[in-house]
Amino acid sequence: MDLHKEGDRGSAKQKKVKIVFVIGGPGSGKGTQCKRIAQQFGYTHLSVGEILRQEISSGSETGSMIQKIMKEGKLVPSDVTVRLLQQAMQGINSDKFLIDGFPRNEENVKAFEDLTKMEPEFVLYLDCPQDEMEKRLLSRNEGREDDNVETIRKRFKVFMESTLPTIEYYESKGKIRKVDAGKSIDEVFESIKVIFSQGKDNKVPPSRHKCKCLIL
Ligand SMILES: Nc1ncnc2c1ncn2[C@@H]1O[C@H](COP(=O)(O)OP(=O)(O)OP(=O)(O)O)[C@@H](O)[C@H]1O
Ligand SMILES: Nc1ccn([C@@H]2O[C@H](COP(=O)(O)O)[C@@H](O)[C@H]2O)c(=O)n1
Numbered sequence: 001m002d003l004h005k006e007g008d009r010g011s012a013k014q015k016k017v018k019i020v021f022v023i024g025g026p027g028s029g030k031g032t033q034c035k036r037i038a039q040q041f042g043y044t045h046l047s048v049g050e051i052l053r054q055e056i057s058s059g060s061e062t063g064s065m066i067q068k069i070m071k072e073g074k075l076v077p078s079d080v081t082v083r084l085l086q087q088a089m090q091g092i093n094s095d096k097f098l099i100d101g102f103p104r105n106e107e108n109v110k111a112f113e114d115l116t117k118m119e120p121e122f123v124l125y126l127d128c129p130q131d132e133m134e135k136r137l138l139s140r141n142e143g144r145e146d147d148n149v150e151t152i153r154k155r156f157k158v159f160m161e162s163t164l165p166t167i168e169y170y171e172s173k174g175k176i177r178k179v180d181a182g183k184s185i186d187e188v189f190e191s192i193k194v195i196f197s198q199g200k201d202n203k204v205p206p207s208r209h210k211c212k213c214l215i216l
């Protein structure tokens, strides 16, 4: 990916692209909060789930493969996901990306690092109790095929087994910024604003997290 360069005809002028990943369980409020962050802090919001749903809508063979996986609440192979994400990023002239719903497992992390040679500035983790997430998803009403009890439970399992290890990985790098996402939309955004208002040198010290999502 050539996200680092800008200017005419491939001049070597460097463009520093800032990336923030946003992760959290299904229904933790990633999409809701990303919209607000993008608006207030000037980020380009890319929802990886949305990118995958667009591929389904295109009617491609890859799209039908994605549809089957999503219906099962499983994860799409990382080479497919990262290629589509990379294409979306390359099509937008922005230097600040908010990547919603990524990474979902260690394979996502590796594929992203290998392909883009980039790392996120930090990772926003929306930590929310599972019963609250389930309640939100069951009343979302956006017509998503995966918003039914059976698939939701499978998505929770995938989150616990595959996504939590990525949180540990970024925790070890001091990159996790965790917020309590079980509160109201406004309250969650207040906590997020503090994080996005912090300067580069004003980093929150790393701390071992305890997930609310595990306390059931
Ligand atoms: N803090 C909150 N309190 C109550 N409801 C919320 C809160 N945040 C989001 N919601 C609602 O919960 C539902 C799920 O939110 P959202 O779509 O933002 O979650 P998500 O993390 O993006 O989920 P997914 O991983 O399934 O895409 C939406 O209907 C949204 O309006
Ligand atoms: N990195 C990702 C992100 C998403 N998926 C698949 O899409 C589904 C919906 O994602 P949302 O972020 O919109 O909840 C998710 O359940 C996965 O099937 C993925 O594979 N990899």
Ligand SMILES: [Mg+2]
Residues within 6 Å of the ligand: 030, 031, 047, 049, 101
């Ligand atoms: Mg979402």
